[in-house]
Amino acid sequence: MGRQRQHELSRRRLLRAGSSAAVVGISAGAGVGTGGADRVATRRLQDDTADDENGEDSDDPFDAGGPYADVYDDIIDDVVLVTVVGSDDPFDDDPGGIGSGFVVGDHVVTNAHVVGEASTVELQFRDEQWREGEVVGTDSHSDLAAIAVDDLPDITDGLSFTADDPVIGQEALVLGNPLGLDASLSQGIVSGLDRQLPSPTGFAIPAAIQTDAPVNPGNSGGPLVSLDGEVLGVVFAGAGQTIGFAIAAQLADRVIPALVEDGEYEHPYMGIGVSAVGPQVAEANDLEEARGVLVSEVVPDSPADGVLEPIDGETMIDGDPVPIGGDVIVSIGDEDIPNEARLTSVLALETTPGETVELEVIREGESQQVEVTLEERPDVDLP
Structure with missing residues (x-):
């Protein structure tokens, strides 16, 4: 041939x-x-x-x-x-x-x-x-x-x-x-x-x-x-x-x-949606600095449900709507989390389903430690 x-x-x-x-x-x-x-x-x-x-x-x-x-x-x-x-x-x-x-x-x-x-x-x-x-x-x-x-x-x-x-x-x-x-x-x-x-x-x-x-x-x-x-x-x-x-x-x-x-690979799953923490988000949520990722959504019945808190409203800054409330994730274990890309990398490369990870979050202006036990990523219907 x-x-x-x-x-x-x-x-x-x-x-x-x-x-x-x-x-x-x-x-x-x-x-x-x-x-x-x-x-x-x-x-x-x-x-x-x-x-x-x-x-x-x-x-x-x-x-x-x-x-x-x-x-x-x-x-x-x-x-x-x-x-x-x-x-x-x-x-x-x-x-x-x-x-x-x-x-x-x-x-x-x-x-x-x-x-x-x-x-x-x-x-x-x-x-x-x-x-x-x-x-x-x-x-x-x-x-x-x-x-x-x-x-x-x-x-x-x-x-x-x-x-x-x-x-x-x-x-x-x-x-x-x-x-x-x-x-x-x-x-x-x-x-x-x-x-x-x-x-x-x-x-x-x-x-x-x-x-x-x-x-x-x-x-x-x-x-x-x-x-x-x-x-x-x-x-x-x-x-x-x-x-x-x-x-x-x-x-x-x-x-x-x-x-x-x-024949398959099990990906770790936390069950959240996140958004960037920029200067406006930091100002609206009384954060000392613009860093980490804001939890914008928590999937029902996911590992994060009942552990992490999502945004619960918005305010206006310079005419722009800005989300307020919600946890800001700043680290997983010893790994700093400056943005969403780093969060996905740490989860993908350093964790496995069934593992319990410790998160540092800023909640209502205070630093807290919470634990999330990861699960296997759920099946999805491909287009």
Whole structure:
């Protein structure tokens, strides 16, 4: 079948494959796989030794032996084309699509929106070999999916999720199949952290990474990697204007093992809606400073019901309605909570259903400690 099949895909299939919701809820691991960082480090040591012997410097990223080429050479064999078999008929309501994925352990990781409702997908590897993969688990809340492959090609070694937090300004590479152009590489930096991305469930995907590396339809599900060859995140979407997003490795490293083992992942759930605490909210509620998140809603019969208090009215400041009453969450355990993005990240990455967490809240101008026992996020009907 080869690459010819890929190029025969209609333009609609290409665009549908990588399309995602536009950007901007609440609620809310063992490592999986090794290989990428070790291979890159070994290769770089060998290259540096050769350069030293030849009196050459390979720090130039555009040099044939530079770091971008090294990372690409050592990782690209673990990056795959994911094809969901469907119809090429442009009037078909359920055409097939394509996206990207990458090997972690003995499974392939991609986005849930890439595989959709499919139970099996076709995977094409760098050496032109095709494999059928079984979708063993998907999680719409994090837009992640795990695909089992009986016989991975010998060229694969498997990549690993980084254990370190990314740093704004560090270089990052995107590998995948943008617009169906296989085995592509784009380069940029980590340009933002703790972004919230929409999901079809209505809950936000937390702790996402923003990058200026070009991300296009077809890149979805591929890896965003560091120059050490470790996976920083799973590419989620491009928003145009040189902005792309990836699901953080720390979240993927919690979700993917559960998908492999159980076919699903249980997200922690508190059951509140929150809003930002700006200067007007701080003034209206007699807060010493504008920080934390204001509890705007408490879901009935949720873990927060009877524990946290929502807003109970509003006042006017400079002609604008401003909510009053309600708890202001300023910390969870030892973690400060300056905004909603940080709240969703802490819940997603540091808590589990069944765990009791201690919150510091400002209630009627006084600091109080309250405890909430988290539950599993309830099922939702997807559109």
